[in-house]
Amino acid sequence: MQLPSFQVPPRTIMTPGPVEVDPRVLRAMSASILGQFDPSFTSLMNETMELLRKVLQTENHWAYPIDGTSRAGIEAMLCSVIEEEDKVLVPSFGRFGYLLTEIAERCGADVHLMHCEWGEVFDPQDIISEMKNIRPKVVAIVHGDTSTGRMQPLAEIGAACRESGSLLIVDAVATVAGTEVKTDEWKIDGLITGTQKCLSVPAGMAPITYNERIEAVISLRKAIERGLVPQEQLTSRNLDRRIQSNYFDLSQLQDYWSPARLNHHTEATSMLYGLYEGLWIILEEGLANRYQRHRLNEQALVAGITAMGLSIFGNSSCKLPTVTCVEIPDGIDGEAVRAMLLDEFGIEIASSFGPLHGKIWRIGTMGYSCQKRNVLLTLASLEAVLLRHRVKIHPGEAVQAALDVYQQAVKQSS
The missing domain is CATH 3.90.1150.10 (Aspartate Aminotransferase, domain 1)
Known part of the structure; x- marks a missing residue:
C-alpha cells in the first residue's frame, strides 16, 4: 500500500499560539545536524544563552531552554523549587493560573489560590496583602493569560516578594518579545516563556531564566541529595529534598549548560538552531x-x-x-x-x-x-x-x- 505524502495546506495563523514561523528560522532549522558535544554546537549553546539574556532583559547567569513546549519549562521551574508542604500563592485570572496550581499541587505544595473575574486582573495590593497573610515560599503568576486576553502588572509584586523573602515565578509565555518584560527590573526570580508565540519559532522549547535566589534553593536540594549537608543541620522537612523529576531537574540541566557539559539528555539540535536564529531576528529588529x-x-x-x-x-x-x-x-x-x-x-x-x-x-x-x-x-x-x-x-x-x-x-x- 502506497501512502500519500502529507501536504501542508496554506494557512494564515492568527491564534494566540502557535503562530507563523519566520522563514529565516525555518531555513536555519534545515541545517545539518551537529553532535551535542561538537565545539561548534557547544559554542552555539553559549551564544544562545547570551542572546536569551538580552531578550529577557536580565543579567542572570542561568538563561537556557528546556526541551519541550512552554509547559515543560513551567514544570521544570516549579518542580525544582517547590518542596512538599511549601506554601505557594497563585493569583489566577484565567485558565493558565489553574495550570500553575495543578503543577504546584503535584509537587505537594500547600496552594493558596486567589481568583478574580475573567476579563479582569488583580490590584497588586490585593496580592501583596494576601502574601502578608500566608507568607508563601513562592508566588507563581501568569503575566499575560491568553484565555482572557489580560495582562497582570508585576513590578509592585516583585518588589514585595523581594522584601518578604518569597520567590516570584512568572509564566511569561505570551508576552516575551511581544510586549515589555523586565525580568531584573521587576525583580522576577524565575521566568518561563515559549518558542511558539512571540518568538516565532516552532513549538518545542521553553526558554527560562532564574537568579541566584532560585539557584540557592536548587543547590541546597542537590547538596542534601548527595549527602553533602551534615546530618545535624537537617530537619524532618528536608531529610528528602530530592527533585522528583529527572528530566526536569534544573540542577542537572545546569550541569549540562555549564562548561562542564555533564550529559543529561540529547539536545534538540535543530530546535536550538531555530531558537538562536529567532533570537537574532528579535534583536536585529530591536x-x-x-x-x-x-x-x-x-x-x-x-x-x-x-x-x-x-x-x-x-x-x-x-x-x-x-x-x-x-x-x-x-x-x-x-x-x-x-x-x-x-x-x-x-x-x-x-x-x-x-x-x-x-x-x-x-x-x-x-x-x-x-x-x-x-x-x-x-x-x-x-x-x-x-x-x-x-x-x-x-x-x-x-x-x-x-x-x-x-x-x-x-x-x-x-
Missing part, C-alpha cells in the same frame, strides 16, 4: 521596535473589529497587547464562523476555554504573524463570513478603520 509593531497591529485590529460593530471582551486597561478577545454576537455559532474562516480563507483564529467557551473568539497578533497584511486579511475575511451568517455588522468599515490606524502611524513617524 526590542522597542518590536513592541511598537505589536502595539500598532493590535490597535489596527481593535479599530477594525469595533468599526465592524463587534465588541472587545474584557477590561481595556489591562488588555494583553498580543491577544484580542472578541465577543461572539448573540445567536451566532462561533465554531461555524471559525470553520468557515479556515475552510474558505485559510485563516485560523481561536475559541476559548471554560466559562468563555462559545462566548469569545481570540485573535493573536504575535511574532511573525503580527503584520499589517495578516490584520487586513483577517478583518476582511471575518467580515465576509459574518455577512454569510446574517450578522448585522457595518460592511466595509473594518478594513478602512485599520488602514486609518496604519496611515496615522506613518504620518506620526515622518
